[in-house]
Amino acid sequence: MSNQIPVEKLKKIQTPFYFYDIELLKKTAQAAIIEAEKFGYEIHYAIKANSNRKILQILSEAGFGADCVSANEIVRAVECGFNPKHIAYAGVGKTDREINTALDLEIFTFNCESLPEIENINILAARKNKIADMAIRINPNVDAHTHEYVTTGMEENKFGISEWQFSEIVEKIKSLTSINLISLHFHIGSQIEDMKVFETLCKRVNEIQKTFELFGIKLPHLNIGGGLGIDYKNPDSSSVADFKSYFEIFNKNLNLYSGQKLHFELGRSIVAQCGSLITQVVYVKNGRQKSFVITDGGMNDLIRPALYHAYHKIENLTSAKAEKSYDIVGPICESSDCFAKNEMINETQRGDILAIRSAGAYGEVMASQYNLRELPKAYYSDEI
Ligand code: LLP
Numbered sequence: 001m002s003n004q005i006p007v008e009k010l011k012k013i014q015t016p017f018y019f020y021d022i023e024l025l026k027k028t029a030q031a032a033i034i035e036a037e038k039f040g041y042e043i044h045y046a047i048k049a050n051s052n053r054k055i056l057q058i059l060s061e062a063g064f065g066a067d068c069v070s071a072n073e074i075v076r077a078v079e080c081g082f083n084p085k086h087i088a089y090a091g092v093g094k095t096d097r098e099i100n101t102a103l104d105l106e107i108f109t110f111n112c113e114s115l116p117e118i119e120n121i122n123i124l125a126a127r128k129n130k131i132a133d134m135a136i137r138i139n140p141n142v143d144a145h146t147h148e149y150v151t152t153g154m155e156e157n158k159f160g161i162s163e164w165q166f167s168e169i170v171e172k173i174k175s176l177t178s179i180n181l182i183s184l185h186f187h188i189g190s191q192i193e194d195m196k197v198f199e200t201l202c203k204r205v206n207e208i209q210k211t212f213e214l215f216g217i218k219l220p221h222l223n224i225g226g227g228l229g230i231d232y233k234n235p236d237s238s239s240v241a242d243f244k245s246y247f248e249i250f251n252k253n254l255n256l257y258s259g260q261k262l263h264f265e266l267g268r269s270i271v272a273q274c275g276s277l278i279t280q281v282v283y284v285k286n287g288r289q290k291s292f293v294i295t296d297g298g299m300n301d302l303i304r305p306a307l308y309h310a311y312h313k314i315e316n317l318t319s320a321k322a323e324k325s326y327d328i329v330g331p332i333c334e335s336s337d338c339f340a341k342n343e344m345i346n347e348t349q350r351g352d353i354l355a356i357r358s359a360g361a362y363g364e365v366m367a368s369q370y371n372l373r374e375l376p377k378a379y380y381s382d383e384i
Contacts (some may be wrong), residue, residue, distance in 0.1 A: 046267030144189030187225025275360025298330025
């Protein structure tokens with residue numbers, strides 16, 4: 001059983017809710033920052049993974065920049081202490097209102113995903129008499145070997161600009177006077193566990209930088225995105241991701257220009273392991289072939305298992321009995337409302353408290369009110 005979860009205190013709180021281990025969050029943040037600083041790299045925390053204000057305040061204090069995908073995220077980041085000069089802004093569908101907000105706040109870069117977007121930012125910046133710093137988001141056609149819904153760097157994905165479009169884009173950018181190209185941006189996917197994928201990405205980035213040199217372009221920044229995976233099976237023994245090996249791959253394989261700054265946009269690896277969804281067993285229903293544990297938390301609280309068949313380790317915090325196999329399901333009227341099939345947990349009865357682990361990333365942020373349920377609340381280890 002996890003020693004980081006204070007069961008007696010959590011028992012008193014109305015379930016379901018998110019519980020965040022703040023000590024682990026700070027330890028993870030510090031490890032990432034220390035390993036990145038060894039090489040002079042900058043990490044922009046990907047706000048989309050968890051935009052909870054308390055978590056953002058801790059991460060801005062720890063020294064992260066921010067990676068945002070909407071104007072609301074940019075505003076939230078600034079409210080929580082992130083410096084706009086360290087905010088990168090990606091997304092294929094930035095609206096005029098959102099671009100104007102980002103222009104007013106004078107963010108670090110617009111990571112641009114298409115020619116019409118670049119033209120539009122140029123127009124909106126000109127109206128404000130500003131010059132927008134931008135990166136071209138490149139689709140490097142590298143397979144991230146991860147779930148198809150979180151793969152973004154293949155030509156069939158909607159993200160980024162492909163190699164065959166480079167010369168047209170470069171010509172266009174040279175003719176526009178209210179944008180300033182400062183960086184190339186890459187992000188090929190999420191929950192990447194095979195570190196070789198990052199080596200392949202480095203090789204592609206080296207080739208692409210060479211291509212840009214042929215256009216006479218050498219840029220001061222390079223943004224490699226995020227995607228470092230975490231160990232969903234062993235949240236306690238692998239509570240902090242291996243940032244050291246991760247950054248070393250880039251140091252070893254990427255050919256940066258002298259003075260060129262490398263940026264990262266890590267989300268999951270910073271916040272996933274510090275969060276758990278805490279839920280109570282409402283009923284145990286014994287079928288002929290299976291036993292179902294029915295919890296008060298559902299897919300509206302944590303959608304990752306239903307949406308991606310994602311695995312989250314589940315622990316029974318209130319039983320010390322021998323393990324049994326269960327399907328652990330929520331109360332929502334959908335068969336996909338299932339957290340785990342054939343999961344071994346301590347024998348369970350009505351009223352037990354379960355922890356669905358590694359839920360700090362893409363958990364609370366993706367919660368909905370489906371079935372008119374309450375949004376889950378958040379509690380923190382240093383406040384309860
Ligand atoms: N940068 C960009 C441009 C991104 O699109 C993403 C994630 C990140 C950085 C951060 O990636 P990370 O380090 O967290 O892997 N909801 C899915 C994950 C979607 C990821 C979207 N983009 C899930 O629950 O697995």
